[in-house]
Amino acid sequence: MIKLYLPKFWYRREIISYILLPLSFVYRAIIGLYRLYFKHFPSIKFPVPIIIVGNITVGGAGKTPMVIGLADLLKRQGYKPGVISRGYGRKSSGSIVVTPESKVEEVGDEALLIARRTLCPVLVDKDRAASVKKLLEVYHCDVIISDDGLQHYQLPRYIEITLIDAEFEFGNGFCLPAGPLREPISRLKSVDFIVRNFNTKSSLSAPSGEYGMVLEPALFRSIKDKTITKTADDFKGQVIHAMAGIGMPQKFFKTLRQLNLNIIEYPFPDHHMFSAADFSFGNKTIIMTEKDSVKCEALAHDNFWYMEVNAKLDDKFIEGLLSKLKKYPSSNPKKVS
8 A cells, every 4th residue: 555645535525525625715915925926926037037947736647757848948049047945855055056966965956966867057046036036046057847836926927837737637626725726726817838648658648728748767877887777678577665755755656566667665755864774675676767866866876776867848848838938028018817
């Protein structure tokens, strides 16, 4: 039985969901007032387009692979993208430029992974507007990608991309705390692109008005020596200890099973900081997510591996995104509606 770190009642309507529903109404009212404030008191403007990658639910929907995929796409198109992130889970404060050599404790696992995979300027700061300003002044970026921040209305945005997990979607349809929604489903009407993450399924076919994304397992890389790689076939016949500290660890385990690997599951909370005690089962083969691997480099032995995945984006989504970017600045930044 897979252990979930998100409340199970968020994904079906139970008595506790209805007990908490009055608090959801209060939450929705607060969110509404928050958006109304920034509708009448617009945020600061910047001379470059800002792309928000977010979701309206709690839990992993594929934001990090999307940010990495977007940064790589924009670089290929001749842009100079920069990435801003709050650096969730870090033990530091203030503004920090993330480099491939940064310590995960100081910048957070997602920001470090993005910096390593994209080699773009990445900056973590609670003040996202200050992050944008610094990326423009120091690195002269011509487009900014915000890792999360859909609900951070102080930050202006030219393009909003919202990710939906194709399997879990909107849970029971209730806002926090009765359900997993950060904002009502009606919020999707005002975003530019709705991207449905099918995880590792091969189909990109999404419902009308949406676009598809799949995560393609590329290879398995040694955490201790990243120049050493393997394929799924190299692990056949072994018992794999699969570890995941992400929003939906069961999706990672499902992917490994689809690759015909024999696994024992070890789910952890999202952004879990691993310690030696988490690997007390002896000298066994361990496979984890790439996001988790950046937190385990000091603990890694020769039997520690991570699965590298790449986001495959719908061609129509790419075409629509690039078309909208080419229209900037003739189109004004999005206003809070």
